[in-house]
Amino acid sequence: MSLDEIFEHFVLHSQIFKDRERLLPDYVPEELPHRKQQIIALARILAPALAGSRPSNVFIYGLTGTGKTAVTKHVVRKLSEKAQEKVVFAYVNCRQNDTSYRVMAELARELGVKVPFTGLATSEVYKRFAEALDRRGRMMVAVLDEVDHLVKKNGDDVLYFLTRINEQLSRSRLSLIGITNDLKFTEFLDSRVKSSLCEEELVFPPYTAKELEDILQQRAAEAFQDGVLAPEVIPACAAIAAKQNGDCRLALDLLLKAADLAEREGASKVTLEHVKQAQREIEKNVTVDVIKSMPLHVKMVLIAVYLLEKEGARNLTTGMIYNKYMEIAKMLGMDPVTQRRVSDIINELDMAGIVNARVVSLGRYGRTKVIRLSASLKSIEEGLQEDLFMLGVTELVAR
DNA sequence: AATCCACAGGAAGTGCTGGGCG
C-alpha cells in the first residue's frame, strides 16, 4: 500500500470516525451542556459592549477542563458576530505567552501593530499598544487565559497597566477577562489590581461523572460512526476523568486515544480495554515528554533521585541528592551546578509531577526537603533513555 | 529555654543568546 493509499484509506474508510476533529481539545462545539448558567452570566456581563459602553472586567475561576476557555470562546464568538466591527476581541494564552512582553505583543498584534518578539523595552510595547488602541477608537475585550502563570512569573505589573489603561484613553475602552485554574490566585495580586479586575466573578464547578457522560455522548455522536462504541466506553472515560477533578479535557482525550488505538489495530469497535490502554498511555506520555524536554542538569538531578531510589534509599533529602548528583557530574566530566540551583531543580521536578518534595524539619538534624519519585520508574527510564545512551551511562540504569 | 543543624528560598548579579533600533 502506498502512502497515498494509506492516507486515503484513513480519511475515506475510517471504521470508527466520522469527524475526528470534534474530539480535539481546541474544538468548541455549538452546544456546551451543563454550562448554560455560566454562558448566560458571561453574556450579560459582556453585553454592554454592543451598546458601546465598557463591560465590567471579569474574573473566571475553575479547575482544568471545566469549560472556562470553551465558554469564553463561545460567548466571545457569538458576541463578535453581533458586534461586527464595533468591538475588537483578543485572546491570549498566558501559559504560551508567559511574559509581560509577549502578552502585550500579542494584544498589540491583535490591533494590527506588529511588534518584534524581542528587542524592544517592555514599556515601549505598552506605549505602542495604548496608542494603537486609542487610534482605533474601538472597544476592546481582551481574554487572558491562564493568567496565573503570567502573574506568578512576572508579578502583576501588566495587569496593573491594563486595568488602568482606560484612564489614558480618550477614544477607546478596554475590558479584561481573566481566566485561572488557581483558586487562590487573587492573593498574588495588588489590592488595586484585584478590585478592578474582579468587578465580576464567575466560578466554574467541576463536572460530575454524569455531566461528563452527557458531554462525551454529544461529542461522540458528532465524531464517531454509529454503534462503534461499546456501551461501557463513555461511562468509563467519564468516571476516570471525574476522579481527576472532573476534567473534561482528560475525558475527551481518553475517548480520542481509545478510538485511535482501536482504529490503528483495525478493530471495528472501541472497547473498555482500549480505554484502559489509553489511560496508561496518557499517564506515561505526559511524564516521558516532560522529561525529554528538560535541560541537562535537571535530567542529571532526576537520574540522581532515580538511582538513589533504586538503591533502596528512603526519605531522600536535598543533601543526599546533591551528593549523588555531584558523583554523576564528576563521572561525566561535567561542571556541577550549585546546591542552590539543585534545590530549585527539585522544586521544578515537583511542579512537573515527576517527583514529590515537601519541606520537613528534622529538628536537630536540620530543615530540608524529603523527596520521592512520583512517576513510574518505567516512564522515567523511557524519558531518559536517549540521554543515558548519549552520555554512555546506560549501564548505570541497566544494573 | 536556648541551641543549632541543614537546608529553604529571597535578592541581585553574570554571561550568554537572539534580536531590535537609529
Added chain:
DNA sequence: CGCCCAGCACTTCCTGTGGATT
C-alpha cells in the same frame, strides 16, 4: 556598527526557620 533589550540558566551572598537535642 554600537548600543539596548528580554529571557534563560545559573551563581553569589544572604537571612530565615521548625523542632529534636542539649
